[in-house]
Amino acid sequence: MLTAASSPTPFFVLELLGTIAFAVSGGAVAVRAGMDWLGVVVLAVVTAVGGGTIRDLLIGTAPVRWVNQPWPIVAAVATAAVIIVLAHRRPGSTPDTRRAVLVADAAGLAAFTVTGTLICLDAGVPGWVAGVLGVVTGAGGGVLRDVLARERPMVLVSEIYAVAALVGAAVAVVLTEQSVEPVVVRWVSVAVVLAIRLVAVRRQWTLPRFDGTAGP
Amino acid sequence: MLTAASSPTPFFVLELLGTIAFAVSGGAVAVRAGMDWLGVVVLAVVTAVGGGTIRDLLIGTAPVRWVNQPWPIVAAVATAAVIIVLAHRRPGSTPDTRRAVLVADAAGLAAFTVTGTLICLDAGVPGWVAGVLGVVTGAGGGVLRDVLARERPMVLVSEIYAVAALVGAAVAVVLTEQSVEPVVVRWVSVAVVLAIRLVAVRRQWTLPRFDGTAGP
Amino acid sequence: MLTAASSPTPFFVLELLGTIAFAVSGGAVAVRAGMDWLGVVVLAVVTAVGGGTIRDLLIGTAPVRWVNQPWPIVAAVATAAVIIVLAHRRPGSTPDTRRAVLVADAAGLAAFTVTGTLICLDAGVPGWVAGVLGVVTGAGGGVLRDVLARERPMVLVSEIYAVAALVGAAVAVVLTEQSVEPVVVRWVSVAVVLAIRLVAVRRQWTLPRFDGTAGP
Numbered sequence: 001m002l003t004a005a006s007s008p009t010p011f012f013v014l015e016l017l018g019t020i021a022f023a024v025s026g027g028a029v030a031v032r033a034g035m036d037w038l039g040v041v042v043l044a045v046v047t048a049v050g051g052g053t054i055r056d057l058l059i060g061t062a063p064v065r066w067v068n069q070p071w072p073i074v075a076a077v078a079t080a081a082v083i084i085v086l087a088h089r090r091p092g093s094t095p096d097t098r099r100a101v102l103v104a105d106a107a108g109l110a111a112f113t114v115t116g117t118l119i120c121l122d123a124g125v126p127g128w129v130a131g132v133l134g135v136v137t138g139a140g141g142g143v144l145r146d147v148l149a150r151e152r153p154m155v156l157v158s159e160i161y162a163v164a165a166l167v168g169a170a171v172a173v174v175l176t177e178q179s180v181e182p183v184v185v186r187w188v189s190v191a192v193v194l195a196i197r198l199v200a201v202r203r204q205w206t207l208p209r210f211d212g213t214a215g216p
Numbered sequence: 217m218l219t220a221a222s223s224p225t226p227f228f229v230l231e232l233l234g235t236i237a238f239a240v241s242g243g244a245v246a247v248r249a250g251m252d253w254l255g256v257v258v259l260a261v262v263t264a265v266g267g268g269t270i271r272d273l274l275i276g277t278a279p280v281r282w283v284n285q286p287w288p289i290v291a292a293v294a295t296a297a298v299i300i301v302l303a304h305r306r307p308g309s310t311p312d313t314r315r316a317v318l319v320a321d322a323a324g325l326a327a328f329t330v331t332g333t334l335i336c337l338d339a340g341v342p343g344w345v346a347g348v349l350g351v352v353t354g355a356g357g358g359v360l361r362d363v364l365a366r367e368r369p370m371v372l373v374s375e376i377y378a379v380a381a382l383v384g385a386a387v388a389v390v391l392t393e394q395s396v397e398p399v400v401v402r403w404v405s406v407a408v409v410l411a412i413r414l415v416a417v418r419r420q421w422t423l424p425r426f427d428g429t430a431g432p
Numbered sequence: 433m434l435t436a437a438s439s440p441t442p443f444f445v446l447e448l449l450g451t452i453a454f455a456v457s458g459g460a461v462a463v464r465a466g467m468d469w470l471g472v473v474v475l476a477v478v479t480a481v482g483g484g485t486i487r488d489l490l491i492g493t494a495p496v497r498w499v500n501q502p503w504p505i506v507a508a509v510a511t512a513a514v515i516i517v518l519a520h521r522r523p524g525s526t527p528d529t530r531r532a533v534l535v536a537d538a539a540g541l542a543a544f545t546v547t548g549t550l551i552c553l554d555a556g557v558p559g560w561v562a563g564v565l566g567v568v569t570g571a572g573g574g575v576l577r578d579v580l581a582r583e584r585p586m587v588l589v590s591e592i593y594a595v596a597a598l599v600g601a602a603v604a605v606v607l608t609e610q611s612v613e614p615v616v617v618r619w620v621s622v623a624v625v626l627a628i629r630l631v632a633v634r635r636q637w638t639l640p641r642f643d644g645t646a647g648p
Contacts, residue, residue: 038595060278125284132289157251162254345500348505
């Protein structure tokens, strides 16, 4: 029944999209923080492969997948190279880096949350735990990026970040358990995460916060 | 001889106590930092399962234990829910969050240092290394909490934090090697950590610090 | 062909040097940050074993190597003890802590990048991925040190840091694949990393940075 992750090809597309999106977000944060070229490369790679690496470690995939299938490293470095060229071509013309990071991060979150969930279901992890591990896969790279760049982790402070990932992961788990066509599971779940997260960013939706003034 | 960890039931009690205590400390830090609901849940879960997860990774327990026995996730989320309700009911009435964090953190440190040490002894790790891994188990969740919340890690700056854990772990190792009754080993070691840490907090005991004025 | 890592003895010398060097850098950062004795020990140990631990986790060496061969822990604690004694003997006489950290960190980076690369080649990891993992081994401990001490990670902001490690790792991979004598591979690669990094520190070489004024 849990065959959603068994066909590698469309999965690859989704992972490649997520890798590039997170590499963009990592590289853009590095540019904004005034790092040098190598800093851009390092932060792009860490953001792109961080979430999947944490998932592999937690479920016991050893060595982690990029050691023997290193294409995500290649994709992230190539993305970083493009960012470096662009950032040099148009210095000062990046007033919307912050928005670019938010959108790219949302795409990476969507792609990796869904692939992470499906990989874990495929590995026999029980349903809702697979969803939690999907969220870890989706959010992990961004957490490492923010910790290294000394920014506040988006998952802790951005409204509706973990909510978007959780809902998407739940959709992936439920649809997979209902034996829905894998390719449908994938793209519907991705669309759910992306829609919630992007609307939340645009409308600045928030969950209640605790700031000393919270409460009824 | 190393049977201290072989009876699961009292072990479970100790781990449940540690899980709830660390979830309280993580949730309270999130409330204090003005995070939203999901931030409270994320920080509670990370603090509660972080130390044990690091230990499982280091000794090669794969997948890590909460993947197949996810009760600590459930307990941490439930604890976070209670914190959220309480924080909304009495906003402003939390002047002693800092003290609550210190006490809950001490309880979590005690429970996890001891269970971590005993789990490692049971897994065949040589004595004093098991103690070190016990300290890692006890301190790891709090370190992740502090790094994510961008506070200074308590283990590095709080007086007598690692000392309390180290002494308790040593007591657990020595008593276990002396074939003392497992249940006695457990609670005596926990009491040792808790006593040292709480007295240190209350009396503000310190180890010598380096601040440019240190020295004779 | 890939036998560079098969003779343990000279490897041990290199790893011991790297361990002590990184323990010095971790301990010195702790002293500078005004931590207490245990903070110095914790930061020395984490810096010294952090990179190798991350590498072991990524390539699936479980338990990680220091669990069953704990000499790096012993070496790091002993180094921390010496630092504590020295820092007490001559308080105020440490105006060049920052320089000491840079030099010790460079030595640790060189030793661990090379041993990490060779250990991974020996484990069958494909060439350039072994180089990446070597850089992770070399830079990982310092990243953990900087994150815990809440400093900006040297690998992201220090000029020519990752470059030095990457070039040294590449030299190690190429020479090993050319069947050069293992002992020659080791010391030549170490010398390459150390030379690039130290000259970069002294001359304040930089890669282009993005600070809003970058570009032609």
